[in-house]
Every structure is written in structure tokens, then in C-alpha cells.
Amino acid sequence: MSFTLVNGLPIVSIRLGVSExxxxxxxxxxEPYPEDLQVRALIDTGASITxxxxxxxxxxxxxxxxxxxxxxxxxxxxxSASHKEYPNYDVSLSIWKTTTETTLHIPDLQVVAVPLDCxxxxxxxxxxxxxxxxxxxxxxxxxxxxxxxxx
Amino acid sequence: xxxxxxxxxxxxxEQAASLASKYPAGYYALFVGALCLGAYPSYREALDQGYExxxxxxxxxxxxxxxEEVQRIVTPVVTLS
Numbered sequence: 001m002s003f004t005l006v007n008g009l010p011i012v013s014i015r016l017g018v019s020e021x022x023x024x025x026x027x028x029x030x031e032p033y034p035e036d037l038q039v040r041a042l043i044d045t046g047a048s049i050t051x052x053x054x055x056x057x058x059x060x061x062x063x064x065x066x067x068x069x070x071x072x073x074x075x076x077x078x079x080s081a082s083h084k085e086y087p088n089y090d091v092s093l094s095i096w097k098t099t100t101e102t103t104l105h106i107p108d109l110q111v112v113a114v115p116l117d118c119x120x121x122x123x124x125x126x127x128x129x130x131x132x133x134x135x136x137x138x139x140x141x142x143x144x145x146x147x148x149x150x151x
Numbered sequence: 152x153x154x155x156x157x158x159x160x161x162x163x164x165e166q167a168a169s170l171a172s173k174y175p176a177g178y179y180a181l182f183v184g185a186l187c188l189g190a191y192p193s194y195r196e197a198l199d200q201g202y203e204x205x206x207x208x209x210x211x212x213x214x215x216x217x218x219e220e221v222q223r224i225v226t227p228v229v230t231l232s
Contacts, residue, residue: 019198020195021199021202022198022202024199024202025203042226044224044225046223046224046225046226047225047226048222048223049222063209064155064156065201065212066156066163066211067160068222069220069221069222070221070222070223070224071221071223072223072224072225083221090212107195108194108195108198109194110212124224124226
């Protein structure tokens, strides 16, 4: 699946929703759950975990399942041992391009929420997800390919 | 840290050593309040049990590790003050 670079950045389309575990629970209880959202994610090999903008938490009515210790992205020094704790949430995630073209689906994924405050993307796709993919960058031709890695 | 899940988080850290000796590393512990309801081999299984047993209450799912991993994110993020 190929994507054109956006302002020079590798950004993919994501379908983000509540976790499949929560959907199953709601189905059993015959309760509704929020519809999946179409968002944009920056492919970020410098992130060990996937991050969503905190505004998506309220849009999907997510409830925290705990906290992750995170360091680095608050501009603390590279070698700094300091870290902060951020809430984590359970979500489902698909990398997709059209309704019939999906390359990776993760039914239950733990993500961290922070204020990203960025107009180009709504989340950072970290190495926890990218480990499940094969990526080929063609920066000189302004596109990249991403596929789910063979199981 | 927000107010929610404080009880669960405190209970996890108090029991972390015993959980690590009781369950294989990588299992996911499930806490509702101060009570550990078990540990499960996958995130999905812990979530399923959490939603079933806690119903509408909050619950904590925490991966059991010998030394808790600190996640690293290099990308600078603007934090609104």
C-alpha cells in the first residue's frame, strides 16, 4: 500500500476505534459504542509506543487502563533519566487507504494519550506497531510503501 | 497522575514483586480497586476479563515485568500549558 509523503512526512490513514474487547463487551450487553474514526498517523521510528492525541480520548469515550512511564518527547535532554507518566488506553487500529484496502489490523492495542497539537497528524505510529510492518521509503520520489509483515 | 486508577496503581506497585514471582514475565495483571483478579497471557484476555468482571467500574491492566520499561519517544511534542 503506497502513500504520498505529506509535507515531506510519512503519514498514513488510520481507522481508530475502541478495542475489539470493548466492542465484544458492548455487543454482549447490547450497548452501543462509538464509531471508528478516520485519523492520520505519522510513522515514527523514534517512538517505542504508539501515541494518540488526547482529543481522540474524548471523541472515542476511552477510559484509561493505567499509566505508562515515558521519557523524551517533552524535550527533556536525550540522556535524561527523567520520565513522566501518561494514561494509556485500549484501542483498535487499522492502516487503510480505501474501504477495500486495509493492510494491518490490530484489534487490541495499548496506546498513550498526550496533547499532540499538530495539524498534519493525530497520532504517532510507534515501533510497537511498526514491528508488525514492512516499510520501504522512496523519499526522492515522495512516497513510501507499507505492508503488514508476514506472520 | 490523574485521580482515577490511583488505588489500582498503588496496589499494583505494592504487589509487583509477588506478581513477578507468581506469573511469567509478560503476563498482564488485572486490578479492580486494590484487588488483583488474576494475570493473563495476553492483553486481550486481560481486557476481556476486566470488562466482564468490572462491568462499568474502572480497571487497570498492567504488564508484569521484572523491571518496568520506560517508553521512549524522540519526537518533540508541544505540550500545552
